[in-house]
Amino acid sequence: MKILSFETSCDETAVAVTEDGRRVLSDAVASQVPVHALYGGVVPEIASRAHTEAITALTARALSDARCARSDIDAVAVTYAPGLIGALLVGVSFAKSMALALGVPLIPVHHIRGHIAANYLAFPELEPPFLSLAVSGGNTLLVDVRDYTRMTVLGSTRDDAAGECFDKAARVLGLPYPGGKPIEELARGSSGGVYKLPAAHVDGAPLDMSFSGLKTAVVNLAHHAEQTGEPLDRAALARDFIAAVSQTLVPRAMEAARRSGRRTLCAAGGVAANAFIRRDLLEACDRAGIRLYLPPLSLCGDNAAMIGAQAYYEYLAGHTADMRLNAYATRDIAADPPEKSVDKPERL
Numbered sequence: 001m002k003i004l005s006f007e008t009s010c011d012e013t014a015v016a017v018t019e020d021g022r023r024v025l026s027d028a029v030a031s032q033v034p035v036h037a038l039y040g041g042v043v044p045e046i047a048s049r050a051h052t053e054a055i056t057a058l059t060a061r062a063l064s065d066a067r068c069a070r071s072d073i074d075a076v077a078v079t080y081a082p083g084l085i086g087a088l089l090v091g092v093s094f095a096k097s098m099a100l101a102l103g104v105p106l107i108p109v110h111h112i113r114g115h116i117a118a119n120y121l122a123f124p125e126l127e128p129p130f131l132s133l134a135v136s137g138g139n140t141l142l143v144d145v146r147d148y149t150r151m152t153v154l155g156s157t158r159d160d161a162a163g164e165c166f167d168k169a170a171r172v173l174g175l176p177y178p179g180g181k182p183i184e185e186l187a188r189g190s191s192g193g194v195y196k197l198p199a200a201h202v203d204g205a206p207l208d209m210s211f212s213g214l215k216t217a218v219v220n221l222a223h224h225a226e227q228t229g230e231p232l233d234r235a236a237l238a239r240d241f242i243a244a245v246s247q248t249l250v251p252r253a254m255e256a257a258r259r260s261g262r263r264t265l266c267a268a269g270g271v272a273a274n275a276f277i278r279r280d281l282l283e284a285c286d287r288a289g290i291r292l293y294l295p296p297l298s299l300c301g302d303n304a305a306m307i308g309a310q311a312y313y314e315y316l317a318g319h320t321a322d323m324r325l326n327a328y329a330t331r332d333i334a335a336d337p338p339e340k341s342v343d344k345p346e347r348l
């Protein structure tokens with residue numbers, strides 16, 4: 001089954017063709033990062049406009065890279081939540097018109113389900129059940145993936161997402177947006193152990209996380225140095241910051257495995273590209289005898305192939321939508337996709 005999929009939830013316009021949820025035939029991405037970098041973060045209105053400008057040509061490219069005619073496409077999939085609402089609406093509207101024009105089913109996909117499904121593309125043998133640590137720019141979740149479309153959230157951040165925290169810390173350290181990779185590069189210049197940063201615990205919810213205190217601590221250290229003229233060891237602060245994020249994520253993932261009895265853990269999302277966090281996860285999983293899947297860096301960030309991967313399994317579960325499909329800025333990963341009443345587009 002060939003699925004044409006769209007991802008426009010934030011600052012990458014992405015279109016892909018995948019086959020049977022496991023094979024990538026094409027994966028076209030138009031990044032808007034250089035535009036948003038001018039402002040130090042994503043400007044939602046600019047993101048929506050840039051998606052609108054890019055999506056038609058990118059669709060033609062994805063089809064031609066996959067050597068597919070439109071008539072070869074069996075279904076259309078799209079990220080319908082969560083994300084920037086204007087940005088999501090561009091993808092949802094475009095995907096609806098594509099499904100209608102081609103006369104094929106429309107499959108709505110939750111963005112974080114897509115991030116998790118990136119692992120299916122990289123690891124053909126991987127099947128649920130497993131645990132996933134999904135860490136991106138807008139979400140930080142520990143998910144029990146019971147089967148391809150049934151998930152339970154075991155823990156989540158109570159405030160900022162880890163990626164958001166990386167971006168903010170990078171900004172006060174004078175690094176460009178998005179900050180994850182530049183902080184990692186800066187951190188390579190130090191072995192850390194200089195700054196004591198807070199590690200928050202949520203009373204009564206040992207698998208939940210909090211990153212706002214850590215973010216504020218880094219901001220305060222940078223501002224204090226700026227105001228007093230005291231030297232700031234930026235590389236050490238970057239290294240200690242990453243260690244603090246890792247010390248929040250990794251023990252909770254291990255505790256989730258212990259509580260749930262799952263022996264397989266899949267990382268997902270942009271922050272899962274971080275080399276220090278990957279190393280800590282590997283060491284912890286080795287010690288605990290847990291099988292760890294780390295997607296290649298190319299599949300950690302936003303892309304549409306991951307949406308096509310999850311879409312295949314949503315389709316098999318009967319999760320299709322009609323022309324009433326809407327976009328949602330927030331949506332629980334455990335909830336079924338909405339508007340699953342028909343599997344053929346309505347006639348206007």
Ligand code: KG4
Nearest residue numbers: 136137138163178179180270271274301302
């Ligand atoms: O998954 P993603 O591409 O988009 C969302 O779905 O949000 O994640 C983007 C986030 C950004 O906050 C970015 O700074 C972070 O992932 N990121 C990293 C790294 N590469 C990207 N964070 C830490 N280390 C990295 N190497």
